[in-house]
Amino acid sequence: MASRANQRFLLGCALLCAAALPCADSSRLKAAESQQQPSVAATSFPIASAARLAGDGKQTRFILDIDQAVSFRAVTLADPYRVVVDVPQINFQLPAGAGAAGRGLVKAFRYGLVMPGGSRIVFDLTGPAKIATSYVLEAANGQPARLVLELEEVDRAAFLQSLPPESRPELRPAIADAPPATVAAATPEPGQPKADGRPIVVIDPGHGGIDNGTQSSGESEKNIVLAFGLALRDKLDKAGKYRVVMTRDDDTFIPLNDRTKIARNLKAALFVSIHADALPRAEGDAQGATIYTLSDKASDAEAQRLADAENRADAIAGFNLAEEPTDVADILIDLTQRETRTFSNRFARLLMGEMKSTVRMHKNPLKSAGFRVLKAPDVPSVLVEIGYVSNKGDLEHLVSDGWRSRAVGAMAQAIDGFLAKRLATAGSSN
Numbered sequence: 344m345a346s347r348a349n350q351r352f353l354l355g356c357a358l359l360c361a362a363a364l365p366c367a368d369s370s371r372l373k374a375a376e377s378q379q380q381p382s383v384a385a386t387s388f389p390i391a392s393a394a395r396l397a398g399d400g401k402q403t404r405f406i407l408d409i410d411q412a413v414s415f416r417a418v419t420l421a422d423p424y425r426v427v428v429d430v431p432q433i434n435f436q437l438p439a440g441a442g443a444a445g446r447g448l449v450k451a452f453r454y455g456l457v458m459p460g461g462s463r464i465v466f467d468l469t470g471p472a473k474i475a476t477s478y479v480l481e482a483a484n485g486q487p488a489r490l491v492l493e494l495e496e497v498d499r500a501a502f503l504q505s506l507p508p509e510s511r512p513e514l515r516p517a518i519a520d521a522p523p524a525t526v527a528a529a530t531p532e533p534g535q536p537k538a539d540g541r542p543i544v545v546i547d548p549g550h551g552g553i554d555n556g557t558q559s560s561g562e563s564e565k566n567i568v569l570a571f572g573l574a575l576r577d578k579l580d581k582a583g584k585y586r587v588v589m590t591r592d593d594d595t596f597i598p599l600n601d602r603t604k605i606a607r608n609l610k611a612a613l614f615v616s617i618h619a620d621a622l623p624r625a626e627g628d629a630q631g632a633t634i635y636t637l638s639d640k641a642s643d644a645e646a647q648r649l650a651d652a653e654n655r656a657d658a659i660a661g662f663n664l665a666e667e668p669t670d671v672a673d674i675l676i677d678l679t680q681r682e683t684r685t686f687s688n689r690f691a692r693l694l695m696g697e698m699k700s701t702v703r704m705h706k707n708p709l710k711s712a713g714f715r716v717l718k719a720p721d722v723p724s725v726l727v728e729i730g731y732v733s734n735k736g737d738l739e740h741l742v743s744d745g746w747r748s749r750a751v752g753a754m755a756q757a758i759d760g761f762l763a764k765r766l767a768t769a770g771s772s773n
């Protein structure tokens with residue numbers, strides 16, 4: 344069952360199949376597949392086999408070959424200029440690198456799951472453009488079914504006029520009370536423990552679905568961090584001391600705000616976001632794990648760059664950044680927040696202590712910046728960059744079972760240390 348919040352985000356929600364099918368996009372899901380995901384035949388979803396762009400900077404056409412006709416909805420978004428096409432879940436079997444090179448009005452495009460049952464294609468535009476026509480052709484005369492989108496250059500004024508009502512700020516519904524939007528949290532799996540008095544640890548593998556995160560040598564951050572998060576969950580589950588909730592346990596995209604909402608609604612004792620960074624080639628090489636906490640001012644330029652990159656996740660997935668509530672700045676000066684930050688910093692130091700004896704750390708392993716995913720005012724939160732996918736040595740670690748198990752062990756140790764102390768303090772009423 345898709346939650347209300349996700350449906351609100353998903354402009355084409357009415358088109359999506361309601362069944363919450365687990366992801367079966369086999370070609371893009373190495374990490375999750377190795378865990379016991381229920382197996383749903385990938386063939387039960389329409390298969391997209393080819394995509395092409397034609398035309399120029401005035402008019403550009405996009406064509407997607409599919410093995411059956413699908414319903415869809417296409418909308419434009421501003422700042423940055425994008426076109427978002429929502430379709431039912433599709434098994435994308437496009438050649439590697441499809442979408443990386445643009446043409447005409449399209450700078451690049453990407454595709455993938457945004458929720459169980461729903462896929463999305465996001466086009467980054469070179470400038471304002473309108474959807475002149477869009478349609479699906481049934482298979483005919485030996486040709487597969489095709490989704491066709493024709494874009495036409497327009498000026499900014501015309502572009503803003505063409506935005507759907509959902510994207511206009513003045514018509515947007517208030518969303519402050521929206522429930523958490525993840526399948527994992529909203530509808531626990533049968534057999535998963537319900538609230539039982541144990542402290543709740545939320546593990547947040549970054550990115551997912553349409554948002555690959557950083558990529559290097561054919562490895563995607565979203566798969567690496569999901570495998571890590573699931574391994575950490577299994578480790579903590581085995582000990583049984585905490586209730587562990589994943590913001591995602593498959594290849595689905597979760598908006599940043601929903602990730603923190605999951606932790607807040609569950610009154611989690613700790614929120615750990617897992618990422619794996621990459622350094623742009625021009626900036627040399629960097630290696631090792633880094634632990635980030637929230638701050639108004641970044642601890643250094645690299646921390647700022649990273650927070651900017653991570654905070655772009657929603658835009659990458661085709662969500663409108665303007666939809667975000669603006670109260671985070673106020674929350675930052677709240678007293679609860681100040682106490683939460685003290686706890687976050689304490690956990691970060693504990694974690695560094697455990698990790699440095701086990702895995703390679705960055706030369707400055709404790710940093711801070713304005714990560715949106717760390718802004719829950721009442722849940723101690725850290726973001727761990729477990730290594731650099733851009734560094735050859737780190738990447739070898741990141742995909743190795745042995746390294747992962749050592750790093751997960753150190754993290755579980757730090758979580759134990761942190762929560763033991765917190766519970767003792769809470770038990771003696773401070």
Ligand SMILES: [Zn+2]
Pocket residue numbers: 549550556557564618619620653
């Ligand atoms: Zn990331």
